Amino acid sequence: MINRSNTLDIQTFLAQDEQKDLLRILTAGSVDDGKSTLIGRLMFDSKMIYEDQLAALERDSKRVGHAGDEIDYALLLDGLKAEREQGITIDVAYRYFSTNKRKFIIADCPGHEQYTRNMVTGASTANLAIILIDATKGVITQTRRHTYLVSLLGIKHVVLAVNKMDLVDFRRERFDEICKDYKAFVTQLNIPDVEFIPLSALKGDNVVSSSQNMLWYHGKSLLEFIETVHVSSDRNFEDLRYPVQYVNRPDKDFRGFAAKVASGVIRKNDLIMVLPSRKTSVVQSITTYDGELDHAFPPQSVTITLADEIDISRGEMIVHPDNLPHIERHFEAMLVWMDETPMNPSVQYYIKHTTNTTKARIDSIRYRVDVNTLQKSDIGFLSLNEIGRAIITTVKPLFFDPYTLNHNTGSFVLIDPVSHNTCAVGMIIEKLSSNELSSKISHHELAEKIDNGQCLISPADRLKRFNHNGFTIWITGLHGSGKNHLAYLLEKELFNMGANVVLLDGSTVRSGLSRELDFSNNDRAEHLRRVAHIARLLNDQGIITICSFISPNNDTRNMVKEIIGKQRVITIFMDTDIEVCKKNKPLLYQLADEGKLHDLPGIDTPYENPADAELVLELNTNFSNIEKVIALLSEKKLFPTS
Numbered sequence: 001m002i003n004r005s006n007t008l009d010i011q012t013f014l015a016q017d018e019q020k021d022l023l024r025i026l027t028a029g030s031v032d033d034g035k036s037t038l039i040g041r042l043m044f045d046s047k048m049i050y051e052d053q054l055a056a057l058e059r060d061s062k063r064v065g066h067a068g069d070e071i072d073y074a075l076l077l078d079g080l081k082a083e084r085e086q087g088i089t090i091d092v093a094y095r096y097f098s099t100n101k102r103k104f105i106i107a108d109c110p111g112h113e114q115y116t117r118n119m120v121t122g123a124s125t126a127n128l129a130i131i132l133i134d135a136t137k138g139v140i141t142q143t144r145r146h147t148y149l150v151s152l153l154g155i156k157h158v159v160l161a162v163n164k165m166d167l168v169d170f171r172r173e174r175f176d177e178i179c180k181d182y183k184a185f186v187t188q189l190n191i192p193d194v195e196f197i198p199l200s201a202l203k204g205d206n207v208v209s210s211s212q213n214m215l216w217y218h219g220k221s222l223l224e225f226i227e228t229v230h231v232s233s234d235r236n237f238e239d240l241r242y243p244v245q246y247v248n249r250p251d252k253d254f255r256g257f258a259a260k261v262a263s264g265v266i267r268k269n270d271l272i273m274v275l276p277s278r279k280t281s282v283v284q285s286i287t288t289y290d291g292e293l294d295h296a297f298p299p300q301s302v303t304i305t306l307a308d309e310i311d312i313s314r315g316e317m318i319v320h321p322d323n324l325p326h327i328e329r330h331f332e333a334m335l336v337w338m339d340e341t342p343m344n345p346s347v348q349y350y351i352k353h354t355t356n357t358t359k360a361r362i363d364s365i366r367y368r369v370d371v372n373t374l375q376k377s378d379i380g381f382l383s384l385n386e387i388g389r390a391i392i393t394t395v396k397p398l399f400f401d402p403y404t405l406n407h408n409t410g411s412f413v414l415i416d417p418v419s420h421n422t423c424a425v426g427m428i429i430e431k432l433s434s435n436e437l438s439s440k441i442s443h444h445e446l447a448e449k450i451d452n453g454q455c456l457i458s459p460a461d462r463l464k465r466f467n468h469n470g471f472t473i474w475i476t477g478l479h480g481s482g483k484n485h486l487a488y489l490l491e492k493e494l495f496n497m498g499a500n501v502v503l504l505d506g507s508t509v510r511s512g513l514s515r516e517l518d519f520s521n522n523d524r525a526e527h528l529r530r531v532a533h534i535a536r537l538l539n540d541q542g543i544i545t546i547c548s549f550i551s552p553n554n555d556t557r558n559m560v561k562e563i564i565g566k567q568r569v570i571t572i573f574m575d576t577d578i579e580v581c582k583k584n585k586p587l588l589y590q591l592a593d594e595g596k597l598h599d600l601p602g603i604d605t606p607y608e609n610p611a612d613a614e615l616v617l618e619l620n621t622n623f624s625n626i627e628k629v630i631a632l633l634s635e636k637k638l639f640p641t642s
Contacts, residue, residue, distance in 0.1 A: 020098065023226060025106045026123045026155065029132030030142035034163045038132065038201035039106050042208065042223060043097050094122075101227045116371065116385035117338045119149060120425060124411075127231045128157040130222075135168045135198075139181040145371045147182075151189035152334060152387070152427065154407055156234055158186075159195045159225065166200040170213045188374075190404070195229075197222055235298050239401065240264030240272075241325065241409050242318035243354035248303050256287060256303035257312055262354065262408035263401075264320070266304065267295040273321040274312055275399050280321060281308040298408075315356035317399045325399045325409060326431045332366070333426040334403075335390045337382040339416065341423075345381060346464050349423060350415040353398050354408065359417075363391040382424070391432065403427035455540065462542030466500045468639040470539030472564050473629070475548045476557065476610060477574030478602045479588055480581030482619040486574065486626070487548035493626050494544060499639055502538055504531060505548040519599040525556050532563035539568055544639065552601040553608045570638070572629065573613035578602050580619060 027035040095106050107122035123129065129150045133143055150158060160182055168174045175198045186194055197206055198217055205211035208223045220228070241262040248256040266272075270283045284305045286293045296302045304318070312318075319325065337343060343362065351360040367376040368388040382388050403410030414424040463469055473490070477483040484505055491503040510517070513530055517523040528551055535545045551557050561569045581602070582589040591597035592604065601607040615632055617625045633639045 020101070020103045021232070022103045022105065023128060023229070023231060024126045025104060025226065026109060026119075026126035026129040026150070027106060027132065028109050028119060028123075028129060028146040028150070029163075030134065030137075030140060033132040033134045034201045035108055035130075035132050038130070038161065038163065038199075038207065038222075039095060039108055041201050041204055042106075043095065099223070099227060104226065116145075116149070116387075117336065119146070120153065120336050120338070123150065123153045123155060124425070126153075126155055127234065128159065128226065128229060129155045130159045130161050132161045132163050133178055133182070135162050135164045135174055135178065138178050139185065141372045143182070144185055144374070147186060147189065147191070148369075148371060148374060151191050152336075154403060154427070156191065157193045157195075157229055157231060158191050159197060159222065161222065162196070162198045163201050165198045165205065165214065166203050170198075170200075170205075170211075172214075172216045175217075193229075195219075195225055197225065236263035236406050237265055237297060238263075239323055239325070239406060240266055240270075240318070240320045241354075241399075241401070241406065242266060242272075242304070243356070243399075243409075244312055244314055244316050244318065245355045247313060254305070255309075256285075256305045257318070258301070258303040259318075259355070260301045261296050261298045263298055263406050264323075265295055265297045266302075266318075271321060272306070272318050273324070274310055275317045275319060275324070275327060276397060277310070277316075279308075279310050281306040281310055283307075315354075317354070317356075319399075325401050327397050327399055328431045329394045329397050330391070330432040331398075331400065332389060332391055332429040332432060333412070334429065335362075335382060335388055335414075335424045335426050337384055337386050337388075337424050339421050339423040340384050341416070341419075341421075342383045343381040343423070346467075348395075348417065350417055351392075351394055351398075351412055352415060353400065353412040356398060358394050358396045358398070360392050360394040360414065363393055365390050389429070390426075392426070400428050400431075402430050459542070463641065466542050468499060468542070468544060468641055470542045470544065471568045471570065471638055472535045472539060472545045472547060473570045473572060474551070474557070474560065475546065475572045475574065476551045476613075477576060478550065478578065478581045478607055479600065480584035481574035481576035482584070483548045483574045486572075486617070486629075487546050489623070489626055490629055491546050493630065494546075494639065497630075497640070499544050500542060501544040501546065503546045503548070504534065506550065509534075521553075521599075521605070524552075524599075525559070528556050528560055529563065532560040535560075536564045539564065550601050550607070552605060554610065557610060570615075570632070570636075571610055571613045572615045572617060573610050574619065575609070575616050576619040 027039060029035045095108070097104055097106075107126060109119040109122040129146075131143065131146055131150070133139060147158070160179070162175055162178050165171075165175065175196075179196045182196075183194075197219060198214055199206035199211070199222060200213075201207060203213075205213055206217065206221045208221060210221055211217070219225075241264055242257075242259050243262055244257045244259050246258040248254070248258050266283060266286065268283055268286060271280060272283060273280050284307045286296050287303045287305070288300075293302065296304075317325070343365075345362050345364075348359045348361050351358055365379055365382065366389040368379040368382065368386055369376055371385075371387055379388065398412075399409065401409045410428045412426045412428070413422050414426065415421070416423050459469060475483045475487050487503055487505060491501055494501045509531055510527065513534075514527040517527050528549060531547060531549065535547055538545045551560065557571070588597070588600070589603065592600040599605050615628060617628065
């Protein structure tokens with residue numbers, strides 16, 4: 001007969017398990033330091049391995065193991081075939097287990113330098129890092145690199161696990177020597193809590209229970225430490241940051257704003273402010289699937305309603321009015337480059353920050369950090385796995401805090417606008433001070449330039465941004481010669497090739513800027529003078545300008561070149577027979593033939609063929625003419641410039 005008093009209540013068990021605190025752990029170390037073995041031993045000795053897993057582990061240990069006749073616990077984590085064959089970890093392996101006191105998610109990260117981005121991914125959510133050191137090797141370059149990355153990512157708790165103590169006869173002197181070397185290095189970094197534990201992952205010493213081989217060590221075993229380490233205080237409960245993710249409208253009577261609380265505590269009846277509008281209201285309710293709450297805190301996901309009808313959308317942030325984040329477009333950040341394609345400073349990347357997405361440019365790289373030596377060097381861009389300090393400007397303001405104060409509002413990712421790959425992850429250091437802004441005019445020479453109406457953006461900067469300088473393509477020819485058709489097709493083609501291009505044609509300009517002018521020789525010259533000045537201004541801004549105008553005489557065209565600059569004008573002549581032009585514009589030429597229209601070039605006003613045209617085209621297929629123009633620009637290295 002079953003004793004029901006001793007029968008496990010599965011619902012009670014699940015309820016208790018759900019209430020357990022979750023600790024996210026990162027393991028890092030050099031190749032063969034024993035990370036995977038340690039975690040495997042931790043799971044094995046914690047009785048978290050099922051019988052079928054154990055049987056498979058024993059079988060695989062004999063086939064591909066590296067522990068001799070003993071069980072190779074690393075195989076519990078090195079799940080990728082490539083990892084098993086090579087005996088190394090190349091991807092981040094996540095494993096879950098629990099004890100009576102706590103739940104754990106362990107990220108086993110690769111040790112190789114070329115997998116820095118993988119380690120950063122694994123560390124991004126970790127509360128604690130276990131850094132392994134081979135007792136036979138001591139503190140090495142990889143140890144310093146992993147510790148720096150842990151510090152960079154803001155992990156406040158570190159366990160230095162000195163592994164393979166069995167290979168140094170469990171000597172206390174060797175352990176103390178390693179601890180001394182590591183302390184000398186770690187004091188340079190911002191890691192407030194460091195614990196030192198000697199152990200042997202292969203033999204199980206100080207992994208789950210205290211070692212009988214190291215009675216001189218009086219501290220906790222690894223499992224005891226991670227079960228009791230206090231991490232809840234690491235969360236920011238002071239600064240309310242509620243980045244709106246979704247506007248919840250299930251019916252006409254309910255309008256709530258759903259989000260995961262990034263930091264701080266939000267309560268019913270709290271006075272809140274919405275950014276960027278700065279409108280205020282009062283929290284009316286805090287709703288979850290299980291019902292309403294009086295308050296919410298990180299990392300809870302809730303829906304709140306407000307007492308007032310305020311227009312709020314995704315990407316906006318709810319805060320307390322007396323505790324605002326930085327609202328800025330310019331900031332400094334540490335970047336870890338994650339993409340195989342190197343950074344291109346001229347590209348505008350997408351930046352994803354909390355629930356907000358906008359475009360951003362990387363203004364400059366202040367320095368690159370060598371992750372092995374921590375040495376800083378000047379560099380113009382970052383490549384895969386490189387880390388640097390950058391100045392970034394966004395299109396619209398972000399609502400952020402320094403990463404050291406708030407991980408959720410101080411972190412972001414950069415996304416390639418073409419491939420949509422995640423290019424980089426970033427940790428915001430601080431906003432730029434006013435005297436550091438690129439737009440700040442403090443130098444006497446810059447102020448003098450402004451007074452004289454001189455541009456502060458150099459042609460070199462514009463060339464870097466657009467991949468071309470500004471110049472004018474002047475297309476001339478009779479009415480009906482095909483110059484407008486060519487001009488519009490050319491504008492589209494250059495735009496598709498990435499050029500910054502603008503088109504000006506006669507009818508468009510005359511409808512506005514020159515609407516009071518007629519078609520007499522004097523007014524036609526004034527009309528083209530105005531067009532030339534517009535083209536010059538556009539060229540000064542690095543813009544390719546296409547001008548489609550009859551411009552019937554050489555004197556006027558020479559005036560245009562003098563205004564724009566002779567070296568910046570490419571003249572194209574549409575050499576189309578007058579009879580063909582009449583067929584293309586029959587009504588226009590009919591009016592001229594009947595004497596109802598005057599000053600029409602080629603009829604009652606002479607048209608002078610340009611003798612200095614760089615390109616003379618016939619009205620055949622405009623697509624072949626486009627190819628000829630593009631070839632000319634390429635030959636002259638006007639566009640593309642390289």
